[in-house]
Amino acid sequence: MRATSTEATSIGVDVGGTKILSVALSPTGAILARKKIPTPQQIDSAIGNPVGSSVAAAVAETVAVLAAEVGLSPTTCALGLGVPGMVDHSGTLIFAPNLHGAIGANIAHLVGDRLNRAEVGVDNDANCAAVAEHHFGAARGVDHALLVTLGTGIGGAAIINGQLLRGAHGFAGEFGHLMVDPAGPACPCGGKGCLERYASGAGLRHLSTEAAAKGELSPEAAESPESLFNAAKSGEHDALAVVDRFCWWLARGIANLCACFDPELVLLGGGVLEGHEIVLGPTSQYLRDELEGGQHRTPPRLEATALGPDAGAVGAALLGERTKR
Numbered sequence: 001m002r003a004t005s006t007e008a009t010s011i012g013v014d015v016g017g018t019k020i021l022s023v024a025l026s027p028t029g030a031i032l033a034r035k036k037i038p039t040p041q042q043i044d045s046a047i048g049n050p051v052g053s054s055v056a057a058a059v060a061e062t063v064a065v066l067a068a069e070v071g072l073s074p075t076t077c078a079l080g081l082g083v084p085g086m087v088d089h090s091g092t093l094i095f096a097p098n099l100h101g102a103i104g105a106n107i108a109h110l111v112g113d114r115l116n117r118a119e120v121g122v123d124n125d126a127n128c129a130a131v132a133e134h135h136f137g138a139a140r141g142v143d144h145a146l147l148v149t150l151g152t153g154i155g156g157a158a159i160i161n162g163q164l165l166r167g168a169h170g171f172a173g174e175f176g177h178l179m180v181d182p183a184g185p186a187c188p189c190g191g192k193g194c195l196e197r198y199a200s201g202a203g204l205r206h207l208s209t210e211a212a213a214k215g216e217l218s219p220e221a222a223e224s225p226e227s228l229f230n231a232a233k234s235g236e237h238d239a240l241a242v243v244d245r246f247c248w249w250l251a252r253g254i255a256n257l258c259a260c261f262d263p264e265l266v267l268l269g270g271g272v273l274e275g276h277e278i279v280l281g282p283t284s285q286y287l288r289d290e291l292e293g294g295q296h297r298t299p300p301r302l303e304a305t306a307l308g309p310d311a312g313a314v315g316a317a318l319l320g321e322r323t324k325r
């Protein structure tokens with residue numbers, strides 16, 4: 001019998017550095033149930049890779065609870081994971097600044113062992129989010145789209161010719177680490193002056209602190225990205241100037257990406273921008289200025305993501321479907 005939109009057929013899990021979000025998905029993209037739990041930070045040194053093992057245990061447990069809730073078997077349902085870092089083609093987490101202790105772990109294998117199953121899909125969280133937006137969200141029907149997610153850092157993914165671009169080793173789309181200033185601030189990746197030092201949550205903090213130190217921003221507005229955006233929305237001139245600088249850096253980064261990929265659509269998402277779509281207008285304007293041949297070509301559309309914080313988990317569920325085939 002063919003499943004309807006009221007039946008869950010897959011489970012996707014977005015494994016973040018601080019929280020684990022799981023969703024049960026119908027074939028039409030409806031989220032029928034969800035669970036959010038904190039990411040374990042404790043080290044269970046008794047088993048193999050310490051953080052990887054405790055994260056896998058938490059994922060397996062939450063999947064089992066969610067599966068029971070929607071009448072799926074955690075052993076046989078389609079299951080995929082999105083993880084915050086560079087994942088190679090074997091599913092091993094190669095580099096993950098926000099889940100550092102799990103580097104070297106194959107969380108999909110560890111989860112599979114705990115649930116007594118072989119097939120568990122795994123990919124980078126931004127890749128999962130892009131696949132979700134391409135299937136059910138703002139990039140539906142678009143063959144050339146980029147996703148840029150702004151959290152503490154920048155996540156990225158490219159849909160090219162209608163397919164997710166994974167690269168030779170699985171590491172394509174690390175847009176946050178495009179170097180934009182060799183003399184810029186140090187980045188957790190080990191580099192200097194990466195785009196995400198300017199155009200992410202951490203970037204906003206950097207620009208705010210820099211402006212406050214020069215007396216060009218009130219300490220209250222410089223407290224957090226949220227307080228900066230609020231001050232800007234209330235018309236505070238100094239705060240607007242910092243947001244404007246942020247938009248320029250973001251546009252500069254996107255212009256670099258356009259030089260590589262020539263997308264039709266660039267989706268902006270991530271926690272930093274939620275509720276602060278005011279950046280879309282100025283960023284689009286700067287992008288037109290910064291784009292190679294900008295006055296002679298159609299610039300890509302710049303839009304907010306449609307699936308918001310669910311995108312990673314939804315894309316992981318889609319990955320689970322593909323892995324099962």
Ligand SMILES: [Zn+2]
Pocket residue numbers: 176177187188189190191192194
């Ligand atoms: Zn970097």
